[in-house]
Amino acid sequence: MSQRFGPDLLRGSLDLMVLSILAGGSTYGYDLQQRVLEASGQLVQLQAGTLYPLLHRLEADKLIRSRWEDSTGRKRKWYEITAAGKQRLSAQTAEWDRYVACIQAMLAPIRSIVTRPV
Amino acid sequence: MSEPEFEAFLRQLAHSLQLKELQKQAVADELRDHLEERLQLLMAQGRSREEACQQALAEFGDAVTLAHDFTLPQQRLQRRRTVRYTLTSATLVVTTFVMASFYWPVQRPEPFGQVVAQTDPQPGFIEVPIAAAPDKVELLRQEIEAKLQKRDLSFSMVDVPFQDALQYVSDALEVDVIINNRVFEENGVDLSTPVNLTLRTGNVSAKTALRLLLRQIQMEKTAAIVIRDGFIDITETDNSHEVQVYNCRDLLENVTVDQVQAARGGHGGGGMFQIGGAAGEGAGGGLGLGGSSGGVGIGLSTSCGTSSAGVALMHVLQQASQTDWMDIDGNGGTMTEFNGLITIGHTQEVHERINEILKKLRAANTQGAPANGAASGQRKS
Numbered sequence: 001m002s003q004r005f006g007p008d009l010l011r012g013s014l015d016l017m018v019l020s021i022l023a024g025g026s027t028y029g030y031d032l033q034q035r036v037l038e039a040s041g042q043l044v045q046l047q048a049g050t051l052y053p054l055l056h057r058l059e060a061d062k063l064i065r066s067r068w069e070d071s072t073g074r075k076r077k078w079y080e081i082t083a084a085g086k087q088r089l090s091a092q093t094a095e096w097d098r099y100v101a102c103i104q105a106m107l108a109p110i111r112s113i114v115t116r117p118v
Numbered sequence: 119m120s121e122p123e124f125e126a127f128l129r130q131l132a133h134s135l136q137l138k139e140l141q142k143q144a145v146a147d148e149l150r151d152h153l154e155e156r157l158q159l160l161m162a163q164g165r166s167r168e169e170a171c172q173q174a175l176a177e178f179g180d181a182v183t184l185a186h187d188f189t190l191p192q193q194r195l196q197r198r199r200t201v202r203y204t205l206t207s208a209t210l211v212v213t214t215f216v217m218a219s220f221y222w223p224v225q226r227p228e229p230f231g232q233v234v235a236q237t238d239p240q241p242g243f244i245e246v247p248i249a250a251a252p253d254k255v256e257l258l259r260q261e262i263e264a265k266l267q268k269r270d271l272s273f274s275m276v277d278v279p280f281q282d283a284l285q286y287v288s289d290a291l292e293v294d295v296i297i298n299n300r301v302f303e304e305n306g307v308d309l310s311t312p313v314n315l316t317l318r319t320g321n322v323s324a325k326t327a328l329r330l331l332l333r334q335i336q337m338e339k340t341a342a343i344v345i346r347d348g349f350i351d352i353t354e355t356d357n358s359h360e361v362q363v364y365n366c367r368d369l370l371e372n373v374t375v376d377q378v379q380a381a382r383g384g385h386g387g388g389g390m391f392q393i394g395g396a397a398g399e400g401a402g403g404g405l406g407l408g409g410s411s412g413g414v415g416i417g418l419s420t421s422c423g424t425s426s427a428g429v430a431l432m433h434v435l436q437q438a439s440q441t442d443w444m445d446i447d448g449n450g451g452t453m454t455e456f457n458g459l460i461t462i463g464h465t466q467e468v469h470e471r472i473n474e475i476l477k478k479l480r481a482a483n484t485q486g487a488p489a490n491g492a493a494s495g496q497r498k499s
Contacts, residue, residue, distance in 0.1 A: 029148060030155045048152055049179035052145075053187035060191040068147075077148045 004043050014054055015063075016096060017044065019081060019089040022064055026080035029055060055079060063088050123171045124153045127181055134185035134273070136289055137192055145188055149178070182274040186286050255347060262345045263473075265291045266325040277312040283331050284352065291324055291350075298353035301341055311335045328352070344466055359451060359463045364472065366431055367458035369479055373427035428455035434479075435460070439471045 021027065021035050029052055036046050046054075058064045063085035066077050081089070120128075128146040135142045153174050160170035178184055271290055275283050281297065288295035302309055313334040317327060325343060332338045332352070342355040432453050436443050441464070442450025451464030462472060 028151070030152045047179070048149075048156075048177045049184050049187070052149065052152075053184070053191070056145075056188060057191035074151055074154065075147045076151050077144075 004045070010044065013096070014046070014050070015058065016089070016092045017046075018051075018054060018058065019063065019085055019092070022079060022081040023086065023089055026078050028076050028078050032079070058085070120150055120154060121157065121167075121171050123175060124150060124157075127153075127175055127178070130181040131185050131188075134182045136185075136189040141192065153178075180274055180276065182272075183276055183278070186273065186275070186278070186282075189289060190282065190285065258348050259345050262291075262293050262348075262350060265293055266328075266343075266345075266350070267323050269321055269323050271317055271322065271324050271327050274316040274318065276314055278314075279310040280307075280313050280331065280335050281309040283313050283315070284328075287324060287328060287331070288350075294349040295328075296346075296349055296351050298341075298351065301352075301354040302337065305337065305340055307335050307337055342466065355467075359465060360469070361461060361463045362469055362472075364460045364462065364476060365458065366428070366455075366460050366476070369431060369476070369483060370425060370427045370458050373430070425455070425458070428458065428460065431455070432460060435462075435472055435475060438475045439468055441468050441471070 017036055017040075018032065021032055021039065027035065029048075033046050033048065033051055036044055055064065059066055059079070062082060064079050064081050066079050069076050069078055128150060131149070132142040132146055135145060137145070156174040156177070157170050160173055161167060165173065271287070273286060275286070278286075284295050284297065297309065299309070313331055315327070315330055315334065322330070328343050329338060332341050340355060341352055344351040344353055432455055436446060436453060444450055444452045451462060451468060453460060453462050455461070462469065464472075
């Protein structure tokens with residue numbers, strides 16, 4: 001069974017995950033939560049108590065916007081990424097790639113040690 | 119129809135949200151949609167309705183903490199708008215000033231030059247109410263002090279970063295709480311240190327809540343909560359003295375010479391003033407003029423403008439404030455009285471105590487303290 005990631009590691013990348021899902025099309029909170037779970041291979045389970053305040057923060061920062069629909073019989077709030085959100089996603093993706101490359105380079109010398117069976 | 123458990127949770131959430139009613143409703147609608155969809159999925163997986171309800175709610179965590187997380191982005195947004203409007207206003211004022219200075223006729227007085235106080239304003243002069251400024255500052259201070267004494271705070275903070283916790287209190291009080299970063303850095307305290315504090319009963323004042331938060335990061339003794347010009351400053355404990363003038367004429371006007379003489383004579387408990395617990399913890403038995411403390415040095419001889427009742431009141435304040443005074447200990451603060459105005463030079467903390475004592479004296483005075491009231495904690499609150 002795969003191990004999930006620690007909260008400290010996730011904290012800095014949640015915005016990136018949510019923006020990347022929304023870049024694929026508009027969706028609502030519950031569906032977004034499930035999509036993150038699927039996209040991460042069941043490794044990232046965003047708790048509802050974390051997800052909704054995060055969505056509201058991104059909306060306050062104008063990185064996403066929302067609209068209400070009641071086609072399902074109950075009121076549902078849909079989110080979509082804004083132009084500013086796409087810019088942020090692009091910048092954060094580039095930054096993330098640099099960060100990953102940096103960490104991989106740092107870990108390369110010790111990789112043989114930490115992967116050696118005990 | 120939504121589950122009753124969901125509605126109870128959403129009501130509690132809405133109650134704790136520091137947002138406008140429409141925003142609260144929108145948050146509740148959004149979360150209700152999530153909860154119902156989650157419920158259906160969990161029941162489809164074979165859970166009982168009760169289990170599914172509990173699981174769906176558990177995924178949201180504590181309603182109060184969630185409300186705090188929801189409130190922060192909105193208030194951050196409002197603060198940004200406020201700063202933007204303030205900057206815009208400041209720019210307009212400066213522009214107006216520059217334009218007015220540029221076009222102001224030479225023969226007229228300067229528009230914002232020397233302040234001229236006069237009873238009959240003439241065209242071309244701008245009358246500035248000189249006395250209004252200090253009053254406004256004092257009113258602001260009193261307003262913030264009243265908010266700090268309020269006991270309607272209720273929250274549950276679990277591993278909340280200290281600075282977010284302060285922000286929550288700031289938002290709840292609608293007063294800016296500014297942190298002196300240097301003091302915390304010098305003491306090796308990270309402002310993101312998690313704090314845990316639950317106040318559900320509403321029995322604790324906002325000031326005590328701030329002190330409890332400071333205690334969580336071991337800064338209770340090092341940092342002080344100081345009311346500045348329109349905001350609360352969390353800064354280093356200030357041992358420097360500041361001078362404040364207290365108008366005590368209302369407390370002194372009904373005191374007769376006889377009462378003061380009786381007090382000087384050391385008759386047990388007789389006198390106008392009595393403080394029971396007025397000085398907070400440790401004031402214990404309270405004070406009566408010339409009461410159980412044995413009538414300590416209340417003299418009728420007065421210096422210019424100083425009343426004997428005023429001297430008596432100063433004695434009460436000195437005793438009840440339980441701190442050092444220059445004329446008693448040879449070090450500490452100073453206290454003088456002129457025409458019912460008591461001028462005190464001491465630390466901010468002592469000024470707070472003096473304010474508290476005076477407030478209790480006034481309350482006791484208004485209620486009509488018994489003339490021979492024993493020096494016990496009758497007015498303890």
